[in-house]
Amino acid sequence: MKKISYILLVLLSFNACMKYDNYDLPNETFRGKIVDKDTRETVQTEIGGNGIRIRMLETSWGEDPQPYDFYCMQDGSFNNTKIFKGTYTIIPEGAFVPVDSIKNVEISGVKELNVEVEPLLRIEWVDEPVINRNTAISARVRIVRGTGSTEYQQELTDVYLFLNETPYVGYNDYDSRYSKHLTFSGNAGNAILGQEYLIETEGAFTPNRTYYVRAAARINCIIAGVNRFNYSEIKKVVVP
Amino acid sequence: MKYLKNIIVWSVFSVLLASCSELDIAPVSITGEKDIFSSEPGVISYMSRMYSSLPIEDFKYRYNNPGLFHNANSFQQNACLTGEAINRDGPTNASGETGVYWAEAYKLIREANVFMETFPKYSSAFSQERIGHYMAEARFVRAFTYFALVKRYGGVPLLDVTLNYPSVSLEETQLPRESEEAVWDFISADLDAAAAGLPETADLGRANKYAALALKSRAMLYAGSIAKYNNITLDAHGKRVCGIPDGRANDYFKQAYDAAKQVESKYSLYKKEWQAGNKGAQYQNFVNLFYDVAQGSPENIFVKYYKYPESVHSYDCLNAPAQQMVGGGSAAENCPTLDLVELYDGLPKDGNGRLKTTDDNGYYRLFTNRMDFFANAEPRLRATVIFPGDVFRGEEIDIRRGIYIGTETSDIPKIIPDAYPNYYYVVNPKLQLSSSWNGGRILYNTKHRGQMYADGQSGTATDAWYGTWSGFLLRKYMNLVKDKATLSFSMSDQAWIEIRYAEVLLNRAEAAYELYAAGQSDIDYQNDAYLCINEIRERAGANLLNGKVALNSVDTVRKERKKELAFENKAFWDLRRWRTAAQEQNNTGWRILMPFYADEADKYFFDASETHPFGWRWNFNTLWYYNAIPASDMAKNPNLVNNPGY
Incomplete structure (x- = not known):
């Protein structure tokens, strides 16, 4: 009698696990x-x-x-x-x-x-980035407004030339030793809008490597809580 | 067996029979409303529980702990988010406040509301005056808590009554957010009522009339700053839950000014040891200001007390110089940056306001003792940070980055280019450096001063570790006595001065300057701000402003605030309300000052060209001007709308 009840208990406990998720996978x-x-x-x-x-x-x-x-x-x-x-x-x-x-x-x-x-800014390469003195990369970019809506035409505050050793490059991941950062106060930054603008990386980096560069800029405009950057495409530069 | 049956039958019947008689004796083992609210000890115990859970950002507050407050060991002070300090345990980048304060806040608000609703029912045993005091105290607690909510989240649900489920339905408890403006106005009204009801003087650690007014000046200054500088807005349920209309700015600044003005002549700056023209006395005075917390200090308006062994914190342990660290303890968690130190007067600076450690030809200036470099430093600075080579707890604090073994006895050229991270020193063959604090320390035989560690007793090895990361150590609030026992975890019990008169003066100066800048002229606000700033500066031993016209920028007032209130966990909120954090922390590497001993010359020199030892950069995200409402609370209340970007 005792044995049977044990077996029953064991069987019941299996039963407790019988329910399964029958919902379709997120596919x-x-x-x-x-x-x-x-x-x-x-x-x-x-x-x-x-x-x-x-x-x-x-x-x-x-x-x-x-x-x-x-x-x-x-x-x-x-x-x-x-x-x-x-x-x-x-x-x-x-x-x-x-x-x-x-x-x-x-x-x-x-x-x-x-x-x-309509992006806030468009950032275009004027020509390919070039290597100077084997220790710096310089690039010419053109930054223009991407929208005619005056509500989103605040002053330009930051311009970056980001540099990284992986193709994932931007404000989220960059080599702070070499990336060039320019800040502008007041309306001073607006002067470079539409111009061919030359930026060069900082410091003297190690030769014999591959770098990924990218230009970025932002205006004093907060979208959904964040003051975001617009970016150019990424260029690969092989430093001999 | 029959015996057992009898027992069962009798016991069942005895229970049934007994159930017929009425039970109207209150259970004596449960403390009820009446016990608490009808006696002085009961009310005081209720009060002290509310006080102890107030959201005070003190030694035990930590921005990245899920619950923010009451941590046993707060490794990170908020100074490591503001550029005042760099912290050994990170953050490695800028951060917002990642802990949450929501459900706990509403618990405390409910406690205050319960008190205000229930106490009058039982208060016949108290005098009318006493009832007024207690009711006002509860409003102070409620305002303090709403202030902690609104500065984090913007507009939040407002409750000035208790909601009791199930007599209200679940849906009725799910309140939507009020407008941010309405919450600030609610705080203003609560503090007015508190100030009207509170006594002129109160027991230690409890709020009096002036604590309410001082808190009001802090809160209204915050509100005014949001109205003026915020540009993140969110509307929900027809209400502006983030942001305040610009038009309210002057009103809030005026409220801040008026509240601060009422504290004048009731409190004053601590100057017990202060002497005009005596830097040593002024320094000692500023040090003592943070210890003299008994009733005697005329500066302390609202203080949170600790007492060993029941109620303790670990401030002395966490921030000790490495040479005073005890086994199993910690050291040098929060290291003051050069960016902070440079704000103060009395240091050699170049045209850009940067510390100048070289002569006009670019060679390092040499000093026999490290303290010679700081001989003219503002006394307030010396009382805020420990300089390399200064005396603390009776011994010289030996801070050094390395030993220079080049053959020059003068004209030592710069050893690294500007703005390089610390480890670049490693490539210089003329330097003896300790590679690691833990097992990699170099003991060097110097020509003139015998054997010494390359990194000194409390200085910087390449891996940093327990030595200072910045060249400075924290001094403000640190226990003066070298009592090894207080340098272990959870052994410190100095009090936290949550509101002191210097802050009230700074609130008044800032509100006055903002009113002046907005063209308000019912009072000579510029002159008033100037007088407040100079009062602070005189006590600090800093250079005085030369007349009211010298006060021509709000930055002067803001800088004074940073200097006076450094390491008091106020700067983080200042950067937030001025909305300047994103400009200040924009690809920013915090700067450090590294002392070197030149062996041949038998002299010290300083290098100020570097940033954070590991090259970490700070980028503040504008998103963090408002915190995210915690997901768990969003899930409980479908009427909540989260802040922009979350």
Whole structure:
């Protein structure tokens, strides 16, 4: 009798584990680009919280869901392959004029979404960066405003030439010994807008390496709490 | 078996029978409302619990601890976020306050509200005057707590009554955020009421009328600064929960000014040992200001007391010079930066206000003793940081980066280029350096001074470790006595002066200057600010301002505040309310001062060309001007909207 009850107990305890998660895996893909309205190119950014955030609100279940956030890659595209099937509201935030949230986005299978925005600044290389005296890299860039909206035309405050030994380079990850940082007070920075502007790296770096350089600038404008940078594309420089 | 049955039957019936008689005797083992609120000891015990949970950022506050307050060992003081100090244990970059204060705040607010609602029911045993005092004290506590919330989160739900579930539904407890402006006005009203009800003098550690007024000047100055300098806004439920309309700035500054003005002549700067023209006495006076915490100090308005062994902290242990460290203890956690030291008067500086350690030809200036370099330093600075070679707790604090073994006896050229991280010294063959504090120390036979450690007893090895990372050590608030026992963890019990009169003067000066700058002229505000600043400077032994016209920038007032209140956990909030943190910490490497002993010359020289030993740079994110409302509290209350960017 005793033995039987033990066996029963053991069997019951197995039963306790029988429930399993029968919900489908988050297997849908949501990808796309943040595109400059005028140039049709992607908006360059940095990795992480100071870059471009894609906030997703799954509205399939209720009005006030917990937000799910992820961030763009540094070239301004995004690709998330682990999304639950459902209906979402999408809110992109970055160094561009805030756009209306995109409602009722059905995600099932592969969903592509390109968002057109007006970046605060556009930063273009005038020509290829050059190596000077084997110890510095100089580059000519042109910084122009990306929007006609005067509400987002504050004064230019910072210009950077970021340098790093990995292709992940920006305000989030740079070699502070060599990267060049210029700050402007008041309206002084506005004078370089639209001009060909020459910047050179700081200090004397080690030759015989590959560096990745990138120019960036920001204006005195806070979007979603953060004073963000706009970026140029990344250039690879091999120092002999 | 039958016996057992009897027992069961009888016991069941005895219970059933007894249940018919009424039980109306209150349980004597439970302390109820009446016990607490109808007697003086009961009320005082309730009060002291509220006081002990006040969100005071003292020795035990730590920005990155989940609960912020009451930590046994607060390794990081807030000074390591503001550029006042660099910390051995990080942060390695700028940071906001990452701990949270939300649920705990509402607990304390509820306690204050419970008191205000319940105490009057039982207060017949007290005099009318006494009732007024207690009620005012509860409002002081509530205002203090709302101030701690609003400076972190902006507008928060406002509660001036207790909500008791289930007599209100769950939905009714889920209050939305009020506008930031409304919360500041609520604090203002609470503190007015507190000031009206509180007595002129109070027991040690409790608020009196002037504590309420001084706190009001601090709070209203914060509100005015937000109205003037903030440009992060958020609207929710039709209310501006982040940001205050610009138009309110002058009103808040005026409230701050008026509140501060009322404290005048009731409190004064501590000058017991102070003598005009005597730097030594002025230095000793400023040191003592932080020890003389008994009722006798005319400067201390609101103080949080500690007492060994029940209530202790670890400030002396954490910030001790390495040469005084005890086994199993710690040392040199928060090291003052050169950026802070340079703000003070009496040091040789170049045209850019940077410390000048070389002569006009670019060679290092040489000194027989390290303290010769600081001979004219402002007394307040010497009482705030320990200089290399200064005497502390009866012994010379031996701070050095290394020994220079080049053959020059004069005209020693610079040993590294400007703005390089510390470890670049390593490549210089003319230097003897300790590689590691822990097992890599070099003992060098000098020609003139015998055998000594390359990095000194409390100085900097290449891996830094327990030696100072910046060339300076913390002095303010440190226990003066070299009592080895106080240098272990949890052995210190000096009091924390949360509000002192110097801050009130600085609040008044800043509010006055802002009013002057905004064109207000009902009082000569510029002159008033100038007089306040000079009062502070005179006591500090600093250079006085030459007439009111010399006070022509708000930066003068702000700098004075940084200097006077260094390491008092105020600067972090100042940088936030001025909204200048993002400019000050923009690719910034905090600078350090490294003393070297030149062996051949038998002299010391100083190198000021470096930044943080490991090249760390600070970048403040504007996001941090407001904290994130904790996710767990967002989940409990669907009506909360989080701050921008979170």
